[in-house]
Amino acid sequence: MSSTSQKHKEFVAEPMGEKPVMALAGIGEVLGGKLEEKGFDKAYVVLGQFLVLKKDEELFRDWLKDTCGANAKQQRDCYGCLKEWCDAFL
Amino acid sequence: MASLDNKSPQEISDLLDEYGIKHGPVVGTTRNLYVKKLKEAMAKGKKAKPSSDKTYYREEEEEVTYVYKTPTKSETSGDGGPYMRSRREWAEGEYGHDTSYSSYSSSRPEYRGRDLVNEPYMYDTPSTYSSNSYAKPTPMKSEPEKPKAQKSSRLIPLWLQFVFFLALAAFLYLVFSNMETNEPIQGIV
Numbered sequence A: 001m002s003s004t005s006q007k008h009k010e011f012v013a014e015p016m017g018e019k020p021v022m023a024l025a026g027i028g029e030v031l032g033g034k035l036e037e038k039g040f041d042k043a044y045v046v047l048g049q050f051l052v053l054k055k056d057e058e059l060f061r062d063w064l065k066d067t068c069g070a071n072a073k074q075q076r077d078c079y080g081c082l083k084e085w086c087d088a089f090l
Numbered sequence B: 001m002a003s004l005d006n007k008s009p010q011e012i013s014d015l016l017d018e019y020g021i022k023h024g025p026v027v028g029t030t031r032n033l034y035v036k037k038l039k040e041a042m043a044k045g046k047k048a049k050p051s052s053d054k055t056y057y058r059e060e061e062e063e064v065t066y067v068y069k070t071p072t073k074s075e076t077s078g079d080g081g082p083y084m085r086s087r088r089e090w091a092e093g094e095y096g097h098d099t100s101y102s103s104y105s106s107s108r109p110e111y112r113g114r115d116l117v118n119e120p121y122m123y124d125t126p127s128t129y130s131s132n133s134y135a136k137p138t139p140m141k142s143e144p145e146k147p148k149a150q151k152s153s154r155l156i157p158l159w160l161q162f163v164f165f166l167a168l169a170a171f172l173y174l175v176f177s178n179m180e181t182n183e184p185i186q187g188i189v
Helices: A008-014 A031-038 A043-052 A057-068 A072-089 B009-018 B029-042 B051-076 B083-097 B099-107 B107-113 B114-124 B144-153 B160-179
Strands: none
Touching: A008 A072, A031 A057, A043 A057, A043 A072, A043 B029, A057 A072, A057 B029, B009 B029
16 A cells, blocks of 8 residues: 555545545645636545546546646545545445 | 537437447536537547447357357366256356346247256357267257357467477477486386
């Protein structure tokens, strides 16, 4: 298992509730701002998008790249974070 | 070419299927992504049709996989037991297997119940790969497919394999006969 960041561990440890989108691993200030502009202002909205894309890695990563310009690492981190959260709580 | 923007979500979904692009529902937030993917696919000019044709191939494919599978299965299972029994176990295991066998199971259910008829049936697929039985009161289309399966299963022609084998044997004999030993080796050679 590749090493995960502190942010990742904190996110997947509990239900996300009303956490902001910047709580997602891989999503910092800049990306978070862009996502909020597009209407994805909470982590659960991004979760919704993740689910609508059927939790598919390629689709989600492409979407993330198109929506906020995330690079490969950020895409990977965000996907991994959401996937693990879903495995635990969904 | 009709603009993708004017298409309904259902049409977008159908197009994605035509190009073989895996996708979820086409909703407000996903539409852009899918339209972009469709444009890329169209630009590449690739057109992957869904798998309706593949069912035809499956019957032949499965025939070929029998060729590869049967040696290992018959060798590992039932070495001590009768040859027939190991074959039957294998066949029944394959039936349990899955979807693509539906064509077989639908055409040969009557053979499963009857031991007597099992016998000719059993030999039909094993005989594709080799050795023993050429008993063929085989019902299906396995006959025309047998030579095909044989041909397609060999990358190197059989005669060439024999030639290599004989060459190797001759080489080894030469090496052996030229070895210096204290005692005569006639007993061995």
